[in-house]
Amino acid sequence: MTTPRAAGEPAVPIPIAAPRGSSTVLRIMLGAQLRRLREGRAITLEEAGHSIRASHSKISRMELGRVSFRVRDVADLLTLYGVTDDDERRPLLSLVERANQTGWWHNYNDVLPNWFETYVGLEESASGIRNYEVQFVPGLLQSEDYARAVILLGFPAASEEELERRVRLRMARQRVLRGPEPPHLWAVLDEAVLRRPLGGAEVMRGQIDHILAALELPNVTVQIVPFSVGGHAAAGGPFSILRFAQPDLPDIVYLEQLTSAVYLEKRDEVERYIEVMERLCIEAEPASRTPEILRRIRDEI
Numbered sequence: 345m346t347t348p349r350a351a352g353e354p355a356v357p358i359p360i361a362a363p364r365g366s367s368t369v370l371r372i373m374l375g376a377q378l379r380r381l382r383e384g385r386a387i388t389l390e391e392a393g394h395s396i397r398a399s400h401s402k403i404s405r406m407e408l409g410r411v412s413f414r415v416r417d418v419a420d421l422l423t424l425y426g427v428t429d430d431d432e433r434r435p436l437l438s439l440v441e442r443a444n445q446t447g448w449w450h451n452y453n454d455v456l457p458n459w460f461e462t463y464v465g466l467e468e469s470a471s472g473i474r475n476y477e478v479q480f481v482p483g484l485l486q487s488e489d490y491a492r493a494v495i496l497l498g499f500p501a502a503s504e505e506e507l508e509r510r511v512r513l514r515m516a517r518q519r520v521l522r523g524p525e526p527p528h529l530w531a532v533l534d535e536a537v538l539r540r541p542l543g544g545a546e547v548m549r550g551q552i553d554h555i556l557a558a559l560e561l562p563n564v565t566v567q568i569v570p571f572s573v574g575g576h577a578a579a580g581g582p583f584s585i586l587r588f589a590q591p592d593l594p595d596i597v598y599l600e601q602l603t604s605a606v607y608l609e610k611r612d613e614v615e616r617y618i619e620v621m622e623r624l625c626i627e628a629e630p631a632s633r634t635p636e637i638l639r640r641i642r643d644e645i
């Protein structure tokens with residue numbers, strides 16, 4: 345609900361209640377609302393930054409939900425944007441505290457890089473997660489032994505304690521699939537993912553059994569792109585698409601690199617990846633055949 349405004353003034357979207365999920369999503373929602381208010385008043389990033397004694401780049405990061413918020417800063421911005429009615433300001437200011445709350449994953453800050461922390465928060469709040477993988481089983485579907493083997497590839501010098509911390513983090517992420525209102529995970533795997541015996545044959549057979557068990561969940565779908573397809577639409581590499589139930593949040597494409605990640609939110613870029621994902625799902629074997637294919641590959645390992 346919003347209080348009626350004079351013609352030409354920007355409408356103020358009021359959050360009625362906190363959405364399901366993480367502070368990451370709350371920050372993105374609050375940032376998006378602040379951006380709409382600023383643009384509705386034709387105020388530049390530089391002008392907004394000056395009002396809170398900050399740079400234009402900080403305003404940009406705030407509007408993207410990439411930094412925490414201070415109540416004073418948000419209050420000053422709302423005043424600048426012409427939002428002076430207490431009934432309109434109160435819900436937005438109360439959102440600041442919720443947006444700054446830390447999630448469970450902050451307990452793993454010692455092994456969780458900042459660029460991946462954002463993804464874990466988004467994953468926690470997504471209503472749908474679509475993955476395409478060419479080398480590894482997606483983290484949400486990895487068994488403990490397989491996860492350990494994958495992590496050792498990236499961190500060969502890790503101590504036993506660090507290794508186990510990273511494995512525990514990955515296993516903790518998987519709770520989202522069995523929690524209340526779980527996301528629908530739809531993973532498309534290149535056959536090479538299943539043929540590459542990371543950790544050895546026994547570990548890989550256990551990993552395939554782990555996927556078979558996950559397929560019993562109503563919110564998990566897996567398709568396999570066989571070698572026989574040859575070249576296909578996603579030749580560029582693995583990616584994830586996250587979708588949210590909140591109408592204010594656009595789909596986000598996640599591209600992981602060796603020491604960083606890229607988050608794509610522009611509509612034309614996201615739509616391109618959605619189009620590629622749809623083509624992949626057509627080229628892949630039907631999901632109904634996945635258990636049969638998994639068992640056959642397991643027996644051949």
